[in-house]
Amino acid sequence: MxxxxxxxxxxxxxxxxxxxxxxxxxxxxxxxxxxxxxxxxxxxxxxxxxxxxxxxxxxxxxxxxxxxxxxxxxxxxxxxxxxxxxxxxxxxxxxxxxxxxxxxxxxxxxxxxxxxxxxxxxxxxxxxxxxxxxxxxxxxxxxxxxxxxxxxxxxxxxxxxxxxxxxxxxxxxxxxxxxxxxxxxxASPTERLAEAEQRAEQLLERNRLARELHDSIGHALTVTVLQAGAAREVADPAFVAKALEVIEETGRRAMDDLERTLVLLRDSPDGTAVERPGVEQLTGLFDTARAAGSPVEALVELPPGALPGVLSREAYRIVQEAVTNALKHAPGEPIAVRITVRDGQLALRCANGRSPLGGSRRSGGGKGLRGIRERAALLGGEAAAGWEREEWVLTVRLPLRLGS
Structure with a gap:
């Protein structure tokens, strides 16, 4: 009733x-x-x-x-x-x-x-x-x-x-x-299709921002933890002061990256004017790794203006994640980075020695490596990681012309 x-x-x-x-x-x-x-x-x-x-x-x-x-x-x-x-x-x-x-x-x-x-x-x-x-x-x-x-x-x-x-x-x-x-x-069928495409774009953008935060903040935290641990073990005041300086600089860079990401999330009209780091900023990244106690040997052979903006930014993030993994799993071991352009492709190679705790911890299935593979796939390239003799090697190949 x-x-x-x-x-x-x-x-x-x-x-x-x-x-x-x-x-x-x-x-x-x-x-x-x-x-x-x-x-x-x-x-x-x-x-x-x-x-x-x-x-x-x-x-x-x-x-x-x-x-x-x-x-x-x-x-x-x-x-x-x-x-x-x-x-x-x-x-x-x-x-x-x-x-x-x-x-x-x-x-x-x-x-x-x-x-x-x-x-x-x-x-x-x-x-x-x-x-x-x-x-x-x-x-x-x-x-x-x-x-x-x-x-x-x-x-x-x-x-x-x-x-x-x-x-x-x-x-x-x-x-x-x-x-x-x-x-x-x-909504008409055309409008529903456009709406579905927009939602897909938003999801892709959210995944990209998640990778940005993972790579940037993860790298900063890794360096900070290593520096703080070393400063606690070493009684040299000069070393402690240097470690604190590196922690401060790393934290400042992480805050800059976080601000860039937040600008994108806020859809600010000024968001397009905010530049993200590219391969030109790799020198500062390598200096941070050296300050964390891992020698870095870098060979970057790139003709001026050879990389499109998106490729330059994604290459920086890939190298950043590779260096972060090296610092995390093999602290203190040498890191060798080589970036060249060959046969219309950008070739990235990052190698580092075995961790003192053993190499078995490197499964290759972590979020960092998965993020690198996703970045490479979105750019039409490929990424691979694994042991080569006594080194853990990451290789990435990206076409210079996106979509080719």
Whole structure:
């Protein structure tokens, strides 16, 4: 029983009813303007003229781009969908949008007119059933007198039944109106495809930012931990002061990288002007590793301007992650880095010795190496890592022309 009665008392039902009645009002105004109420004009002819004129006017209105937006806003407010985004509020941008908007307007006015007049006759019938019966007259609905077999005073009992039927007509019509709005005012297949592509781009961007944070902050924390541990073990004040200086500089660089990432997350208008580090900043990275106690032998042979900006930035992050892994798994061991351009490819090689704790800890399945492989794959290249004799070697090859 509550399921049957609850929709009749829901706020959404009456909001949708109001939305339907607006359609009836529009049709009524058009009817009063033209063709008007003329004597001798048949109902069928009157209805045909109204339908033709209403459809023509609504189609012309739908050509305005702002109509779709106005209808979407009104539908969200009065039809009360469970999720507002199901009904769009964007202006028309194509002829498909305009055709769908015209279909929505015609359907809205047609359904609203039907429900409005049925509601009007229903309410009138309720009044007739009650007033005529109490005055001792047999009521007539739509010009038809009710059967004589039923006592006159029993007809008021039919009023709640009529109200119930009209109420459920409004409930069903409101739901139909909402479904029509979702179908015709909602996103078109083209818009849904564009939205899906945008979500995919956002996910890729979030993954890229996650890699940025992992590489940058992970490197900074590794260097900081190594420097702090060495300073605690060594009693030389000069060494401690140098370690603290390296920790301060590393922390400052990490803060700069974090700020760059946050600018991207905030979608600031100035975000495009914030530069991320490229291969030109590798010297500072190598100095940080040397200060952490690991000798670095670097050979960077790159012609000026040979690398596109994105390739330069990604190459820096790959080398940063490789150096961080070397510091983490083999602290104090020499690191050899070679970066060259050969056969239209950027070749990166980073090698370091075995960790004093044993090389078995190098499984090759950590997040850092996985991030390097993902970066290389997105740039159309490849990455590999493993033991070569007594060295752990990371090799990466990236095409200079992206997408080739």
């Amino acid at each position: 509550p399921r049957i009665l609850a929709p009749l008392f829901a706020a959404a039902t009456y909001a949708r009813w109001l939305h339907l009645l607006v359609g009836m009002v529009f049709a009524g105004v058009v009817l009063m303007v033209y063709p008007g109420i003329e004597e001798g004009l048949g109902v069928a002819e009157l209805l045909a003229r109204c339908v033709l004129l209403d459809s023509l006017l609504l189609t012309l209105i739908a050509l305005l781009p702002a109509t779709r937006r106005a209808e979407g806003v009104q539908a969200r407010l009065l039809l009360m969908p469970d999720r507002e985004e199901r009904i769009g509020i964007a202006s028309s941008t194509s002829w498909v949008d305009r055709r769908r908007t015209a279909g929505w307007l015609i359907g809205r006015v047609g359904l609203g007119t039907l429900v409005g007049y049925v509601s009007l006759f229903g309410m009138t019938g309720v009044v007739v059933l009650v007033t005529e019966s109490f005055q001792g007259r047999r009521p007539a609905l739509l010009g038809l007198e009710l059967p004589d077999a039923v006592p006159v005073l029993a007809y008021p009992l039919l009023a709640p039944v009529l109200l119930f039927l009209v109420g459920w007509l409004v409930v069903w019509a409101g739901r139909a109106q909402l479904a029509l709005a979702v179908r015709l005012l909602g």
